[in-house]
Amino acid sequence: LLDFEITRNDIPLYSVDVSYMINEHTGYLKISAFSQTTYSEFAGAVQKLHEQGMTDLIIDLRGNGGGIMESATKIADEFLDDKN
Numbered sequence: 001l002l003d004f005e006i007t008r009n010d011i012p013l014y015s016v017d018v019s020y021m022i023n024e025h026t027g028y029l030k031i032s033a034f035s036q037t038t039y040s041e042f043a044g045a046v047q048k049l050h051e052q053g054m055t056d057l058i059i060d061l062r063g064n065g066g067g068i069m070e071s072a073t074k075i076a077d078e079f080l081d082d083k084n
Contacts, residue, residue: 015067019045027054031075034067039074046078 015038017030027049031038049057059075066072 014041015071016041016045019049021049021052021054022058024053026056026058027052028058028060030060031064033064034069034071034075036068036071038068038071042075042078 013035015031015033015035017032019027019029022028029042029045031042046057
């Protein structure tokens with residue numbers, strides 16, 4: 001018999017699966033779920049796409065089962081004006 005000590009580690013789960021430029025002006029971003037890190041992942045991906053010349057953005061939410069409402073509303077707030 002051999003004894004082993006197994007230590008559990010954190011496994012990062014990312015909710016922004018991919019982000020890339022479709023053409024010279026259009027960025028694509030796939031969000032698979034809304035977790036605690038989704039907004040910061042989203043903001044980082046959008047920043048990188050802006051640096052690549054993005055002026056239009058497609059956000060793919062197909063298959064997104066939901067999650068943390070605060071992350072979803074923070075992302076929605078990026079696209080809504082403060083008047084409403």
